[in-house]
Amino acid sequence: MAEMNILEAIRSAMDEEMERDDRVMVLGEDVGKKGGVFGATDGLFAKYGEKRVLDTPLTEGMIAGAAAGAAIYGLRPIAEMQFADFVYPAFNQIVSEISRMRYRSNGTFGLPMVIRMPYGGGVHGALYHSQSNEAYFTSTVGLKVVAPGTPADAKGLLKASVRDPDPVMFFEHKKTYRLFKADVPDGDHLVPIGSAEVARPGKDLSIFCYGYMRTCALEAAETLAREDGVEAEVVDLRTLRPLDRATVLGSVERTGKALVVHEANRFGGFGAEVAATIAQDGFEHLDGPVTRLAGPEVPGVPYHHDLEEWFMIGPAKIVDAARALAAY
Amino acid sequence: MAETQAQPRHAELGLTDQDVLDMYRAMLLARAVDERMWLMQRAGKIAFIISGQGHEGAQVATTWPLRRNHDWLAPYYRSIASAITFGMTAEDIITAHLAKGDDVSSGGRQMPGHYGGAPYNIVSLSSPVGTQVLHAVGIAMGAWARGEDVVALTSYGEGTANQGEVHEAMNFAGVHRLPVIFVCENNGYAISVPLEKQVGGLSVAARAQGYGFPGVTVDGDDPLACYAAAKEAHERGRRGDGPTLIEARVVRLTSHSSDDDQRRYRDPAEVEALKQQDPLVGFGRQLRELGVLTDELDQQLRAEAKAEINEASRRAEARPEPDVSAAERHVYADGEA
Structure with missing residues (x-):
């Protein structure tokens, strides 16, 4: 057992999955050298390089849409929206494309991809850095929606999401990132999606x-x-x-x-x-x-x-x- | 002393006589499929169709350099000839239009004109315009990230060129010099709105400069010009030198779709004049001038295309309807074999 906070658990999950499977890549705004505005991807750029930890322009539609294309190509992208509040330019890609791709292609194109989004208030983020907008996505058939509350669940669910054959919206409450530390099981810790x-x-x-x-x-x-x-x-x-x-x-x-x-x-x-x-x-x-x-x-x-x-x-x-x- | 003779135009591009005849054949087949779709729509067998007539030369020629089952295509709703060039058969396309259960694009789930096919590396298409452009860029990003020699081509109309996602796609492709070819088939109309009311500056190709890669305008009625641009773009992508935007100026010979009547917004004389720019006519003339095509061979190729669409339609109509009891399948992968 290792003690870690949720942010460390998320970082650890991505690191382990990237190490396990070289098809896993991370893309988003400031995820590279900076390691993300919250530090979720800290150290990954140095370890895996620009082609697997990719800083994108400020274009959320592109982040989601290119991740979808990469998933079609056979990669396992983890896309980061810097804040859940900024996901709306990507809404067309998520709702029109990502959620429907498997169904509309009669099962011939699946999109194994994760979109991570810091959500929630309590951090002085006001109207546009505090939103809990999960309902837009829970009502969209074809998406899976995950929202962990502990370090062990954050790690186990993120690893399961990366391995899932379908698109997963991964909601991380930003107030919990460094709120507390707790035990996270050692080894390849997975928490199945769909289990309360x-x-x-x-x-x-x-x-x-x-x-x-x-x-x-x-x-x-x-x-x-x-x-x-x-x-x-x-x-x-x-x-x-x-x-x-x-x-x-x-x-x-x-x-x-x-x-x-x-x-x-x-x-x-x-x-x-x-x-x-x-x-x-x-x-x-x-x-x-x-x-x-x-x-x-x-x-x-x-x-x-x-x-x-x-x-x-x-x-x-x-x-x-x-x-x-x-x-x- | 031997005289050096100028090579024929297609030979200078590395195309054999057979290659250009095959291109012409693909254009004829695409037109035959398109005309059959209209017939079936008028006969009540298909609810809705959207045509690619006038775009065939640009589509066949820009898709021609791609390697089948290796490179990728993210097409749009007029991409009949592109899809055919990249491996879809006339039967695939008619089957999709009839929404049969074993339609390779969607199993009867999508409207006509939503091309796609995993076996052919053709990305499944939706209806909001421009979304596919990002998919092509994502495929190119994947190839770039993996160091793999793969090029993605995406096509769309000049109306779609104005979407924000297209801008996002081109900017990102320019930043990382991704192996992607953007083909804008500019037919001058977004349904009813003419180019001058859609595109500030009137040139889509000129926008490429702002993204840091070449943008070229080609005569879409001249397949060899389109091929030359696409071949160079493909080589540029493979070399790691980044994207190319090709704006092919084409004509839209039909209304936007079977639900549209372009006589409401286009001068009849203008529509009539377009027929002079039909790429099939122009390419046929060009091939005769090159000594590749004769009237006899042309008749033969047209007869073959007609026979193929007849047979394709017959077989497509005999295919099974979708199984309603399977309508909830393929929402998620769970439980699928």
């Missing part, structure tokens, strides 16, 4: 979360246990698409109550899909309204510290929402 994890067992209600919300939900669960005697089960979805329905529904069967938490705004958010799944297929086990706790309905995270605090979901808001649901 019960991060904390409980009997009174289930909290469904992903990314940074895992940390917040676990902290909230400790408070609930200590102050209220409420035992919350925390389920880290880890993969948003495909959703691990069995683990979600199994948890609801145990607890009878579901709180779905995410930082993105509520309306049409990914939580709606989780909530609907529970409402439809877990109905007989429910002992309270399926509840969503989500970011406010404003177009982005406002900048001033107080405004950002108002926006962000943290342990206190989760405790409040869980108390109301537990009391139902």
